[in-house]
Amino acid sequence: DAMVIQNPRYQVTQFGKPVTLSCSQTLNHNVMYWYQQKSSQAPKLLFHYYDKDFNNEADTPDNFQSRRPNTSFCFLDIRSPGLGDAAMYLCATSSLLASKTQYFGPGTRLLVL
Amino acid sequence: AQSVSQHNHHVILSEAASLELGCNYSYGGTVNLFWYVQYPGQHLQLLLKYFSGDPLVKGIKGFEAEFIKSKFSFNLRKPSVQWSDTAEYFCAVNAGRAGGGADGLTFGKGTHLIIQP
Numbered sequence: 001d002a003m004v005i006q007n008p009r010y011q012v013t014q015f016g017k018p019v020t021l022s023c024s025q026t027l028n029h030n031v032m033y034w035y036q037q038k039s040s041q042a043p044k045l046l047f048h049y050y051d052k053d054f055n056n057e058a059d060t061p062d063n064f065q066s067r068r069p070n071t072s073f074c075f076l077d078i079r080s081p082g083l084g085d086a087a088m089y090l091c092a093t094s095s096l097l098a099s100k101t102q103y104f105g106p107g108t109r110l111l112v113l
Numbered sequence: 114a115q116s117v118s119q120h121n122h123h124v125i126l127s128e129a130a131s132l133e134l135g136c137n138y139s140y141g142g143t144v145n146l147f148w149y150v151q152y153p154g155q156h157l158q159l160l161l162k163y164f165s166g167d168p169l170v171k172g173i174k175g176f177e178a179e180f181i182k183s184k185f186s187f188n189l190r191k192p193s194v195q196w197s198d199t200a201e202y203f204c205a206v207n208a209g210r211a212g213g214g215a216d217g218l219t220f221g222k223g224t225h226l227i228i229q230p
């Protein structure tokens with residue numbers, strides 16, 4: 001089945017140690033999004049790629065970066081994780097040529113020690 | 114900027130009861146509206162969406178929602194809930210720009226629904 005895949009499902013890192021989360025999709029969608037969801041809070045958009053064009057939300061900290069080497073893959077890099085960055089990170093995709101509905105992956109839960 | 118408000122954070126119902134979850138949004142322009150569901154241990158799944166046309170939309174698993182523009186509301190309903198409907202429900206909105214727009218979603222805080230057998 002076509003889907004959005006996130007690896008790993010759980011990630012433990014140390015305070016200040018760079019970490020990368022990955023997302024891949026078999027839907028061939030042209031837009032990929034990263035959301036951060038902290039406990040008992042709504043998912044919050046960090047940034048998105050429209051094809052190769054990167055769009056950062058105004059309040060996304062500089063500590064968060066993203067890469068999209070091709071249509072299928074998108075990475076979230078956290079350069080120096082702090083305790084406050086512990087959260088679930090959700091990847092989503094959509095096709096502006098079709099329904100514009102966003103399809104979500106299962107998420108990666110990040111723990112910062 | 115958009116915002117979404119879900120009035121009930123926790124709802125407990127018995128099986129066969131009727132359900133209505135409230136959602137109000139704040140945005141001055143045209144919007145796309147969504148309800149997503151997250152079953153325990155699973156990813157967010159789309160229940161239903163509204164882009165334009167008939168304000169009463171039907172989704173999967175017997176859910177429906179009504180867009181009332183004058184009230185900035187998009188309430189979710191189901192006439193008879195089942196134990197398997199136990200989940201977290203999120204209302205979401207993005208700008209309904211004609212011809213495209215890759216805007217991300219603005220989510221409400223979610224409603225945790227528990228259905229008792």
